[in-house]
Amino acid sequence: MNKAYNYHLIIIGAGGAGMMAAITAKKRGHSVLLLEKLPKIGAKLKATGGGKCNLTNTLSAEAFMADFGRNGRFMTTALQALSHQDLRDFFTSLGVESHSPDGFRVFPTTHNANTILTALENEIRRLGVDVLCEKSVDTLYHDSSEITGVGTGDIDYFSPNVILATGGLGYPKLGAEGDGYKLASTLGHKTTALFPAMMPLKTKEKWGASCRADTIAKATIRIDLPKAKKLKAQGDLIFTKEGIRGPVVLDFAREITPLLEKYGEVPLLINLTKGMNEEEIRQHLKVQATNNPDLSVAKHVSTLVPTTVAQELCHLCDIDSSSAYSTISGIARDNLIKILAWTPLTVIGHDGFKMAMITRGGISLKEINPNTMESKLIKGLYFCGEVMDLDGPCGGYNLQWSFASGYLAGHLGAYHDS
Numbered sequence: 001m002n003k004a005y006n007y008h009l010i011i012i013g014a015g016g017a018g019m020m021a022a023i024t025a026k027k028r029g030h031s032v033l034l035l036e037k038l039p040k041i042g043a044k045l046k047a048t049g050g051g052k053c054n055l056t057n058t059l060s061a062e063a064f065m066a067d068f069g070r071n072g073r074f075m076t077t078a079l080q081a082l083s084h085q086d087l088r089d090f091f092t093s094l095g096v097e098s099h100s101p102d103g104f105r106v107f108p109t110t111h112n113a114n115t116i117l118t119a120l121e122n123e124i125r126r127l128g129v130d131v132l133c134e135k136s137v138d139t140l141y142h143d144s145s146e147i148t149g150v151g152t153g154d155i156d157y158f159s160p161n162v163i164l165a166t167g168g169l170g171y172p173k174l175g176a177e178g179d180g181y182k183l184a185s186t187l188g189h190k191t192t193a194l195f196p197a198m199m200p201l202k203t204k205e206k207w208g209a210s211c212r213a214d215t216i217a218k219a220t221i222r223i224d225l226p227k228a229k230k231l232k233a234q235g236d237l238i239f240t241k242e243g244i245r246g247p248v249v250l251d252f253a254r255e256i257t258p259l260l261e262k263y264g265e266v267p268l269l270i271n272l273t274k275g276m277n278e279e280e281i282r283q284h285l286k287v288q289a290t291n292n293p294d295l296s297v298a299k300h301v302s303t304l305v306p307t308t309v310a311q312e313l314c315h316l317c318d319i320d321s322s323s324a325y326s327t328i329s330g331i332a333r334d335n336l337i338k339i340l341a342w343t344p345l346t347v348i349g350h351d352g353f354k355m356a357m358i359t360r361g362g363i364s365l366k367e368i369n370p371n372t373m374e375s376k377l378i379k380g381l382y383f384c385g386e387v388m389d390l391d392g393p394c395g396g397y398n399l400q401w402s403f404a405s406g407y408l409a410g411h412l413g414a415y416h417d418s
């Protein structure tokens, strides 16, 4: 190493991606400096999975990449280098067992994100990675097309390799405030349009406010716009005072926010009846009404959706929910069946990055080598984690990507040599 350099590698940002990169590079014999702007490392990691840390999932690499959509294949080498099983084995080697209670999502058996963070911190300490907290990197130094170091306001550190692991823009109080995009742009890197993703959504319709007590299992959401008809998601949905939340909403928000910016509002159609179609609903209600002719419409509809939702849907169809099913008009019945099959809601807003678990968009993948995570513009500059233009749904996708890309970046271009 050139004597003018302080370290062989400097990593900016101590989230899951940066920590994994630090451990990997240090194990490979490099001197490593890990710089973190918050007082402690791994703040976001500690908050993941509601404090339980959904570490990864059990999908094959193919299925995993497909769920990321448009840019998924960029992850091929990173996932070859560190598959979900490799990640679990890595944590086992640090004394952390993991399991998958639903056969899909993987958690530490403690169901405590602290277990993961502590294991990484201990390993970083054991290996002798230099860690400096409350050091916010504000400058990247380069010599024509080679990286040479970083500036932190008061002190500069020099190195022939720098990994940018600064995260996205979501939950800015946990450190990620978009610094990486600005830093990379000073060296010519482009950032794609950025949108908040994975957060609750606000709807124009407010009737859901009286249905807040119930979780609706297996709700299906689709977008009622010609160009987005194929997009849909299924999972638990919860109504809020202002709109909708729950796993299916978090997952689908990343499809909705770009459309919201374009159109101002996004019409949704939601199936709250576990996927039943109009004909199935009609038959179900007919049988109900034949067997219990004196029961109210609301009671019959409550066999398909929670009572509060049944009341509201009757109200939307101008049906007196206390009347007998047989007494309502054919048109009213058709309307009720239609709204049960596809309930319309209109997304009109959200709380932005403040409540977004993920950022959609990031540093353009066109300028990053997928086999190394190195910049195609600046030698010695690498990227890992959420700062890049990749975002996955809920279910351990984003941490797996952060760890796998951190692992690959930590090889500093030598993965295929190892």
Ligand SMILES: Cc1cc2nc3c(=O)[nH]c(=O)nc-3n(C[C@H](O)[C@H](O)[C@H](O)COP(=O)(O)OP(=O)(O)OC[C@H]3O[C@@H](n4cnc5c(N)ncnc54)[C@H](O)[C@@H]3O)c2cc1C
Pocket (backbone or CB within 6 Å): 012, 013, 014, 015, 016, 017, 018, 035, 036, 037, 038, 041, 042, 043, 044, 045, 047, 048, 049, 050, 053, 054, 055, 056, 135, 136, 137, 138, 165, 166, 167, 168, 170, 171, 174, 175, 176, 177, 179, 180, 356, 357, 358, 384, 385, 386, 387, 395, 396, 397, 398, 399, 400, 402
């Ligand atoms: C509440 C919440 C729950 C989540 N739960 C899950 C889950 O269960 N499973 C899952 O897969 N994903 C989950 N995610 C998403 C996942 O946490 C992130 O995608 C992932 O942690 C990103 O890792 P990262 O290392 O790229 O970025 P981060 O973890 O954001 O780390 C970036 C680090 O860089 C530091 N930094 C930024 N700028 C600078 C600078 N200029 N100088 C120095 N340091 C800097 C930041 O302070 C931060 O510590 C969740 C996200 C949130 C917000």
